[in-house]
Amino acid sequence: MVYVSRKEHxxxxxxxxxxxxxxxxxxxxxxxxxxxxxxxxxFELIVTVKGIPDADTGFVIDLKKLSTIIRTxxxxxxxxxxxxxxxxFMKGKMASTEVLAMEIWxxxxxxxxxxxxxxxxxxxxxxxxxxxxxxxxx
Amino acid sequence: MVYVSRKEHxxxxxxxxxxxxxxxxxxxxxxxxxxxxxxxxxFELIVTVKGIPDADTGFVIDLKKLSTIIRTxxxxxxxxxxxxxxxxFMKGKMASTEVLAMEIWxxxxxxxxxxxxxxxxxxxxxxxxxxxxxxxxx
Amino acid sequence: MVYVSRKEHxxxxxxxxxxxxxxxxxxxxxxxxxxxxxxxxxFELIVTVKGIPDADTGFVIDLKKLSTIIRTxxxxxxxxxxxxxxxxFMKGKMASTEVLAMEIWxxxxxxxxxxxxxxxxxxxxxxxxxxxxxxxxx
Amino acid sequence: MVYVSRKEHxxxxxxxxxxxxxxxxxxxxxxxxxxxxxxxxxFELIVTVKGIPDADTGFVIDLKKLSTIIRTxxxxxxxxxxxxxxxxFMKGKMASTEVLAMEIWxxxxxxxxxxxxxxxxxxxxxxxxxxxxxxxxx
Amino acid sequence: MVYVSRKEHxxxxxxxxxxxxxxxxxxxxxxxxxxxxxxxxxFELIVTVKGIPDADTGFVIDLKKLSTIIRTxxxxxxxxxxxxxxxxFMKGKMASTEVLAMEIWxxxxxxxxxxxxxxxxxxxxxxxxxxxxxxxxx
Amino acid sequence: MVYVSRKEHxxxxxxxxxxxxxxxxxxxxxxxxxxxxxxxxxFELIVTVKGIPDADTGFVIDLKKLSTIIRTxxxxxxxxxxxxxxxxFMKGKMASTEVLAMEIWxxxxxxxxxxxxxxxxxxxxxxxxxxxxxxxxx
Numbered sequence: 001m002v003y004v005s006r007k008e009h010x011x012x013x014x015x016x017x018x019x020x021x022x023x024x025x026x027x028x029x030x031x032x033x034x035x036x037x038x039x040x041x042x043f044e045l046i047v048t049v050k051g052i053p054d055a056d057t058g059f060v061i062d063l064k065k066l067s068t069i070i071r072t073x074x075x076x077x078x079x080x081x082x083x084x085x086x087x088x089f090m091k092g093k094m095a096s097t098e099v100l101a102m103e104i105w106x107x108x109x110x111x112x113x114x115x116x117x118x119x120x121x122x123x124x125x126x127x128x129x130x131x132x133x134x135x136x137x138x
Numbered sequence: 139m140v141y142v143s144r145k146e147h148x149x150x151x152x153x154x155x156x157x158x159x160x161x162x163x164x165x166x167x168x169x170x171x172x173x174x175x176x177x178x179x180x181f182e183l184i185v186t187v188k189g190i191p192d193a194d195t196g197f198v199i200d201l202k203k204l205s206t207i208i209r210t211x212x213x214x215x216x217x218x219x220x221x222x223x224x225x226x227f228m229k230g231k232m233a234s235t236e237v238l239a240m241e242i243w244x245x246x247x248x249x250x251x252x253x254x255x256x257x258x259x260x261x262x263x264x265x266x267x268x269x270x271x272x273x274x275x276x
Numbered sequence: 277m278v279y280v281s282r283k284e285h286x287x288x289x290x291x292x293x294x295x296x297x298x299x300x301x302x303x304x305x306x307x308x309x310x311x312x313x314x315x316x317x318x319f320e321l322i323v324t325v326k327g328i329p330d331a332d333t334g335f336v337i338d339l340k341k342l343s344t345i346i347r348t349x350x351x352x353x354x355x356x357x358x359x360x361x362x363x364x365f366m367k368g369k370m371a372s373t374e375v376l377a378m379e380i381w382x383x384x385x386x387x388x389x390x391x392x393x394x395x396x397x398x399x400x401x402x403x404x405x406x407x408x409x410x411x412x413x414x
Numbered sequence: 415m416v417y418v419s420r421k422e423h424x425x426x427x428x429x430x431x432x433x434x435x436x437x438x439x440x441x442x443x444x445x446x447x448x449x450x451x452x453x454x455x456x457f458e459l460i461v462t463v464k465g466i467p468d469a470d471t472g473f474v475i476d477l478k479k480l481s482t483i484i485r486t487x488x489x490x491x492x493x494x495x496x497x498x499x500x501x502x503f504m505k506g507k508m509a510s511t512e513v514l515a516m517e518i519w520x521x522x523x524x525x526x527x528x529x530x531x532x533x534x535x536x537x538x539x540x541x542x543x544x545x546x547x548x549x550x551x552x
Numbered sequence: 553m554v555y556v557s558r559k560e561h562x563x564x565x566x567x568x569x570x571x572x573x574x575x576x577x578x579x580x581x582x583x584x585x586x587x588x589x590x591x592x593x594x595f596e597l598i599v600t601v602k603g604i605p606d607a608d609t610g611f612v613i614d615l616k617k618l619s620t621i622i623r624t625x626x627x628x629x630x631x632x633x634x635x636x637x638x639x640x641f642m643k644g645k646m647a648s649t650e651v652l653a654m655e656i657w658x659x660x661x662x663x664x665x666x667x668x669x670x671x672x673x674x675x676x677x678x679x680x681x682x683x684x685x686x687x688x689x690x
Numbered sequence: 691m692v693y694v695s696r697k698e699h700x701x702x703x704x705x706x707x708x709x710x711x712x713x714x715x716x717x718x719x720x721x722x723x724x725x726x727x728x729x730x731x732x733f734e735l736i737v738t739v740k741g742i743p744d745a746d747t748g749f750v751i752d753l754k755k756l757s758t759i760i761r762t763x764x765x766x767x768x769x770x771x772x773x774x775x776x777x778x779f780m781k782g783k784m785a786s787t788e789v790l791a792m793e794i795w796x797x798x799x800x801x802x803x804x805x806x807x808x809x810x811x812x813x814x815x816x817x818x819x820x821x822x823x824x825x826x827x828x
Contacts, residue, residue, distance in 0.1 A: 001514045001549075001550070001552050002516065002547050002548070002549050003547060003548040003549070003550075004516065004546075004547045005511065005545070005546050005547070005548070006544060006545060007543065008543075008544075009266075011177050011178060011179055011266065012178060012252055013151040013175065013176040013177050013225040014178070016333075016334070018332055018333070019232050020332075021332075024535070029338075030333075031334060031340060032217065032218035033218060034368040035218050035219060035220070035224070037151065037219070037220035037223045038151040038178065038218075038220050039149050039176005039178055039218040039220070040149060040150060040152070040177055040179055041149055041153040041178055041180050041197065041218060042179050042180045042266050042267075046529075049550075053508075053510065053512040053513060053516075056432055056434075056435075057430075057443060057444075057508065057510070057514045058507075058508025058509070058510030058512055059510055059512065060512055062443075062545045064445060065546050078173060079170065079177075080170035080173050080177040080222050080232055081173060081175070081177060082151075082173070082175035082176050082177070082252065085175045085383070086173070086298065087174050094329075094333065094334025095334070096329065096333070096334030096335055097280075098278045098280065098329040098334055098336055099329060099334045099336065101278065102329075115552075125450070128147075128149065128178050129179050129180075129283065130282060130283045130284075131281070131282060131283075131339050132280075132281050133278050133279060133280050133281070133336075134278070134281070135277075135278050135279070136277070136279075138277050139822070139825075139826070140788045140791065140792065140823050141789060141823060141824040141825070141826075141828045142787075142822075142823045143822050143823070143824070144820065145819065145820045145821075146820075154609075154610070156608055158608075160763060160786070162634070162667075167609060168609075169616060190716070191784075191786065191788040191789060191792075194708055194711075195706075195720075195784065195786070196706070196783075196784025196785070196786030196788055196789045197786055197788065198788055198823075200719075201604075201821050202721060219822075230701060231603075231610075232609065232610025233609030233610070234605065234609070234611055235556075236556065236605040236610055236611065236612055237605060237610045239554065242553065249668075252618045254724050267559065267589075268558065268559045268560075269557070269558060269559075269615050270556075270557050271554050271555060271556045271557070271612075272554070272555040272557075273554050273555075274553070274555075276553045277798060283526060285818075287729050287730060287731055287818065288729055288730060289703040289724060289727065289728040289729050289730040290730070292471075293473070294432045294470055294471070296470075297470075305471060305476075306471075307478060308769065309770060309772035311770050311772070311776070313703065313771070313772035313775045313776050314703040314728050314772050315701050315702055315703050315769075315770040315771060315772070316703040316704075316728065316731055317701055317703060317730055317731065317732050318732045318818050318819075320730050320811055322750055328552060341446070353721065355729075356722035356723060356725050356729040357725060357727070357729060358725070358727035358728050358729070361727045362727050363726070369468075369472075370471065370472025371472070372471070372472030372473055373418075373739005374416045374418065374465065374467040374473065374474055375472045376473055377416065377772065378416065378467075404699075404701065404732050405421065405732075406420065406421045406422075407419070407421075407477050408418075408419050409415070409416050409417060409419070409474075410416070410417040411415075411416050412415070412417075414415045423680075424590055425591050425592060425593055425680065426592060426635075427565040427589065427590040427592040428592070433617050434613070446632035447632060449632050449634070449638070451565065451633070451634035451637045451638050452590050452592065452593055452634050453561055453563050453564055453565050453631075453632040453633060453634070454563060454564060454565040454566070454590065454591055454592005454593055455592055455593065455594050456593050456680050456681075458592045470600050493584065493591075494584035494585060494587050494591040495589070495591060496585060496589035496591070497588050499589045500587070500589050503662065541559075542563065542649060543594075548659040568748070570746055570747070572746075573746075581747060581752075582747075583754060600792050639694060645747025645748070646743075646747065647748070648743065648747070648748030648749055649694075649748055650692045650694065650741060650743040650748055650749065651748045653692065654692065654743075657793075664775065682696060682697045682698075683695070683697075684694075684695050685692050685693060685694050685695070685750075686692070686693040686695070686738075687691075687692050687693070687695075689691070690691045
């Protein structure tokens with residue numbers, strides 16, 4: 001079993017904001033992250049697939065194929081977008097890095113199974129080099 | 139003469155948008171960077187001051203003081219903000235990295251002169267690890 | 277279950293030195309790391325908390341709160357200090373990265389439980405970009 | 415139990431090529447990675463050993479010793495070499511990062527056991543900052 | 553005057569080898585860099601253009617256009633290639649990083665002038681994170 | 691003219707302390723950097739040599755030779771040392787990064803001239819990734 005990872009990136013705006021709360025409560029809980037006019041990040045996304053390397057190719061998964069899957073199903077929907085407003089699969093959800101990582105898992109897991117015997121192991125998402133999350137599908 | 143640098147960072151939303159142009163022309167020239175609902179970045183800012191090290195301290199400028207100046211006069215106005223909407227000194231200006239670097243120079247130059255015999259040499263601003271600008275005040 | 281991480285940093289002096297051993301044996305085992313007049317590092321500390329994101333905030337733990345906890349209970353005691361001499365919780369212990377990571381775990385685990393439903397998962401400590409340790413509390 | 419890691423690096427040429435396949439099939443499956451005249455990478459290798467820190471040294475394993483083992487048994491055979499042609503332990507194997515990580519495990523595991531009570535936990539191998547694999551010996 | 557930079561990357565094989573010299577002299581002068589079967593690197597290329605930001609766009613040069621120029625005229629000819637064998641513009645030249653940077657300048661300078669009022673200022677080329685060169689066209 | 695750079699690193703302890711001042715004044719001016727029991731850093735040193743690439747080698751300077759010079763004349767005297775106490779060429783001088791960079795220039799300039807037609811252009815010294823200096827010998 002080998003764990004194979006591909007790193008991609010996207011830039012997006014967002015804010016942390018709970019629509020069931022008052023402005024004051026949002027400000028109190030989320031601080032500057034709730035700025036009404038948004039802020040943004042250079043997100044880094046690391047997708048890890050695990051499996052047994054194929055005898056003919058030496059690959060768990062072709063990383064060019066994995067890169068294409070990530071770009072067409074995830075990056076194209078997030079890059080240069082507003083996570084709260086522009087992204088269909090984030091509608092009605094908190095735009096936190098935790099929630100975003102879980103939603104990216106839901107999109108990528110079936111796509112990876114289609115092209116590879118490997119299975120999705122982890123979604124790691126850096127909001128900044130100092131703040132990041134990992135989701136293992138559990 | 140020694141060149142002394144301090145790196146700080148801020149997260150902000152922006153879009154590239156010329157209000158004198160139609161939506162179509164903005165889209166044509168700026169592409170996804172003109173997304174109506176904004177996008178954003180983790181900006182990295184490197185401020186360089188040049189001067190002769192002081193005989194008593196060995197310093198061109200006290201980097202703790204420089205850090206405080208950058209944070210109070212620049213970072214506090216940009217961090218978790220929208221560059222087009224929330225930032226007084228960017229009002230009526232294009233929110234490009236080039237223009238932002240030049241405006242940061244204008245703010246920092248007199249502040250540095252107040253606390254140090256060193257003079258501002260360079261503003262280096264990373265929009266992403268792949269796209270960055272430098273302004274030397276010329 | 278999502279794993280949420282925060283990176284902080286501190287600068288410190290230390291030496292590797294076993295007081296039960298002769299100078300010669302310390303030199304033989306620890307080499308230049310036992311230099312009598314100390315050496316030092318820019319340490320990078322990554323603290324990972326695991327839990328289920330809260331429905332109201334989308335957070336496992338508020339990373340601003342986590343950052344404040346790490347700074348007030350750990351970084352303030354280590355930054356610009358000598359690990360062998362100045363740090364109460366390292367007294368009588370080997371100043372290795374392994375031991376330091378285990379001691380940081382002991383301090384942070386109860387603090388995190390106080391403010392979050394998440395639990396401490398990992399302490400990762402970089403002595404240099406080439407030498408680092410991880411402790412999972414086991 | 416603490417996990418201790420050492421990072422080393424080497425530069426090598428390789429190509430992805432299955433000798434049982436036609437040129438066309440190699441080109442179809444591996445694309446530019448099958449370029450007949452090779453291409454190359456700056457590989458980064460992270461070796462992780464797990465164990466209980468020794469009471470006298472505070473070490474799971476002496477990282478200087480671990481570095482020497484990695485350099486003499488692995489790096490010296492790979493650095494400034496062609497993975498397909500020059501490396502005895504890769505003969506007859508696919509020169510993929512997955513396979514290389516598994517072969518490095520086979521070499522390092524017994525060497526680490528000889529000098530330490532710690533055991534090899536992981537081989538992490540970066541082909542580029544965007545493409546990397548991890549092998550845990552399972 | 554603002555300096556605007558774009559970072560791109562490519563992977564390539566090469567060797568340092570002077571065909572006018574004996575094998576022994578090549579080995580003596582270039583050491584492992586002259587390995588007959590090649591070695592390789594992940595090269596990082598930073599292209600800097602200087603100019604006055606355009607009043608309408610805020611740009612010295614559109615970095616998407618600059619990226620396209622670098623990819624189509626330079627990266628496509630170098631990526632997953634052998635610098636000594638596969639690259640037309642390196643034929644008959646030493647495959648050192650110095651020479652490669654100078655040749656990249658020759659290619660990019662006229663292309664940048666075609667699409668921008670900015671002029672090429674610098675080619676910075678990292679062979680590894682530890683070894684790199686810069687050429688300013690002088 | 692090409693600028694060729696080599697990056698090396700060393701770990702050291704130091705404090706900022708002016709022996710002509712009282713403890714109070716040292717504390718006031720240098721803050722935690724004057725901690726009596728020292729602190730320390732992972733320093734990164736970038737040495738840049740400029741010159742015309744040699745027609746036979748393609749080199750401004752052989753980077754392996756440059757690395758050896760830096761290690762034997764500078765790194766060996768600084769690594770795992772106390773800058774204030776253990777380093778002959780820093781005796782009686784402020785242990786600031788500015789002063790250290792200038793002293794490293796004095797050592798390296800004649801050594802580089804001995805082995806190369808290139809001349810020393812710059813000493814860049816990172817105390818942390820956030821604080822760094824550059825000296826051009828002027």
